[in-house]
Amino acid sequence: MKMIYTPKCLTVALLAVVAIAGCKKDFLEKPPLSAITDANFYKTDDQVLAATSLLYSKVWFSYNDKASFALGDIRGGTLFYPWSGDFRAQVLFTTTGDNGQVTAAWNAFFTVIAQSNLFLYNIERYGGADVTESVKKQAIAEARFMRALAYRYLVMNWGPVPIIENNFEDLYDTSITRNTISSVWRFITREMRAAAEDLPASSTMEGRLTKWSAEGMLARFYLTRAGVESSGGVRNQQFLDSAKYYAQEVITQSGKSLLSDYDDLFIYPYDNNNESLFELEWVFTGGTGTYGLGNSVIDQISPNTDLALNNWGGGYSATWWLLAQYDGFSLQSDGSLKGRTLDQRLKATFLLPGFEYDEILSTSTGTAYIAPASSGTDYNAANVKKYLVGTSNLTGLAATQNYPQDTYMMRLAEMYLVYAEAAIGNEGSTTDATAIEYFNAVHTRAGLPAYEVSGTGGQGPLTLDEVYSERFKEFAMESMAWYDMISLQYWDPEKAYSMLSAQDRGLFLVSPDVMPDPSEWTFVKTSWFTERYASVSSGNFYLPIPNTELSKAPNLLKDPVDYP
Numbered sequence: 001m002k003m004i005y006t007p008k009c010l011t012v013a014l015l016a017v018v019a020i021a022g023c024k025k026d027f028l029e030k031p032p033l034s035a036i037t038d039a040n041f042y043k044t045d046d047q048v049l050a051a052t053s054l055l056y057s058k059v060w061f062s063y064n065d066k067a068s069f070a071l072g073d074i075r076g077g078t079l080f081y082p083w084s085g086d087f088r089a090q091v092l093f094t095t096t097g098d099n100g101q102v103t104a105a106w107n108a109f110f111t112v113i114a115q116s117n118l119f120l121y122n123i124e125r126y127g128g129a130d131v132t133e134s135v136k137k138q139a140i141a142e143a144r145f146m147r148a149l150a151y152r153y154l155v156m157n158w159g160p161v162p163i164i165e166n167n168f169e170d171l172y173d174t175s176i177t178r179n180t181i182s183s184v185w186r187f188i189t190r191e192m193r194a195a196a197e198d199l200p201a202s203s204t205m206e207g208r209l210t211k212w213s214a215e216g217m218l219a220r221f222y223l224t225r226a227g228v229e230s231s232g233g234v235r236n237q238q239f240l241d242s243a244k245y246y247a248q249e250v251i252t253q254s255g256k257s258l259l260s261d262y263d264d265l266f267i268y269p270y271d272n273n274n275e276s277l278f279e280l281e282w283v284f285t286g287g288t289g290t291y292g293l294g295n296s297v298i299d300q301i302s303p304n305t306d307l308a309l310n311n312w313g314g315g316y317s318a319t320w321w322l323l324a325q326y327d328g329f330s331l332q333s334d335g336s337l338k339g340r341t342l343d344q345r346l347k348a349t350f351l352l353p354g355f356e357y358d359e360i361l362s363t364s365t366g367t368a369y370i371a372p373a374s375s376g377t378d379y380n381a382a383n384v385k386k387y388l389v390g391t392s393n394l395t396g397l398a399a400t401q402n403y404p405q406d407t408y409m410m411r412l413a414e415m416y417l418v419y420a421e422a423a424i425g426n427e428g429s430t431t432d433a434t435a436i437e438y439f440n441a442v443h444t445r446a447g448l449p450a451y452e453v454s455g456t457g458g459q460g461p462l463t464l465d466e467v468y469s470e471r472f473k474e475f476a477m478e479s480m481a482w483y484d485m486i487s488l489q490y491w492d493p494e495k496a497y498s499m500l501s502a503q504d505r506g507l508f509l510v511s512p513d514v515m516p517d518p519s520e521w522t523f524v525k526t527s528w529f530t531e532r533y534a535s536v537s538s539g540n541f542y543l544p545i546p547n548t549e550l551s552k553a554p555n556l557l558k559d560p561v562d563y564p
Helices: 009-020 039-043 044-055 058-075 084-093 100-126 133-158 181-198 213-228 235-254 264-267 299-300 344-349 412-424 433-445 462-474 481-491 493-501 549-550
Strands: 278-280 329-330 336-339 357-363 366-370 409-411 508-512 521-525
Touching: 039 044, 039 100, 044 058, 044 100, 044 133, 058 084, 058 100, 058 299, 058 481, 058 521, 100 549, 133 181, 133 213, 181 409, 213 235, 213 278, 213 409, 213 412, 264 344, 264 508, 278 412, 299 357, 299 493, 344 357, 344 433, 344 462, 366 549, 412 433, 433 462, 433 549, 462 481, 481 493
Parallel strands: none
Antiparallel strands: 278 409, 329 336, 336 521, 357 366, 508 521
16 A cells, blocks of 8 residues: 555645745745644654654655756756746756746755755654654654755755755854855765665565665766766766665665556556655545645646646647667668667557557547657647556546655666666776676566667777666656766766757657557657757856746855765
């Protein structure tokens, strides 16, 4: 059973979050003690676990809603939006401090931090004698895990940010300013190591964090920190080795395994399967006063009502740049892209005309849903499919902006590719047998032939560019691409800027050769759409701090200092 609490229990735990959401949005926001319930709430194991349960959902809501893909996929280059507004600014790297998704993400991450700090404050002061030591340790570790992860997003998107460990003590401290990138990474690595020590090896309730969730994050953290602590373009070898160590620990010791079929990762119900290391836990309750407990991003990305209850996402599409990376599509002499791919991840992630989904029934015909061919003559889109499980599978289980399916925050597949990248390290390529094995575990699961280093048809040593391309395809629409680019920028900024600036993010027309059952597709760039590329540099790479925040906290303009 999924980690769900009864409405009564949720209402008690929700009070603190609602109080935060209703106050001013500044990062030093003081959670009002009077709204957290009385001190009797933290007296049993169930109450303590109820208090941390919303760290898995409600506090992440504003990030998950739209900012997740606006930053992770649009800014990263796997998704684009062709028209004006907040999302187009992410496409073109023209984001300002008034951008709605910038503000939403900033507020969400500091809400996660404030709620985590609040729990840590309360459990130490009000934790009763009947709370078992194991539950107290687990709950504290959960709060530290969430706080560290929120800071990971903050430091990667905005660079130097202020570290706040106690919202009560720090509220009126006028000397608080931003902390340096390297010291933020030191802090969150320390926090995640502590979480790994105290989280249980197996989940105490479906969806709860385990030590493997934290060790997976440590693999991710150390791979990035190797770039943060680079020198002259050479990544820190100790941290690369740590990334390999933790990735292999999770792969070999966690009991987790890759699902045999990539499609199954997104066929409902997929929540908390054996490949998942951490998910945001959403639930459709159907009651009043519980907005924010269900998954709202589903409506935001859905292009039609066969896939979800609303069709708000028709403007989003896979980029030409990403589509060109799928094996089987080749560039033609006239500049078009043509072919078919064996890569099963494309069909699971994006809709091409003629793709058929047996697990989803069309609301009009009652037969298997087939992605329609567009009537457009010079542009259409490869709309989003991932996370859209079909309205036929959600009867009575969902409402507008209120869906039950979870959001992946980390899958085991990432550990395989972390290991491969860390093995490549500073060499540019590798023939390491374990790295090739792990890369192929992900690659062949997608339906592609194994990567061979030597022999007939050998492709040579595995390169960093090949691992990056694999990550882009594996995790498209899982809010990952942008953070891969930031990790690269830490140690090779010019390559990161060059890659982002070379991504074709413009309109195109995709046409199947026949309908139904097409055997290949042709992609033709829309001739009149000339704004196809962003110009990325150090001047526009990081996100601007929201203007509303700067007006309240002018110290954020000061030079950053190390966090002690």
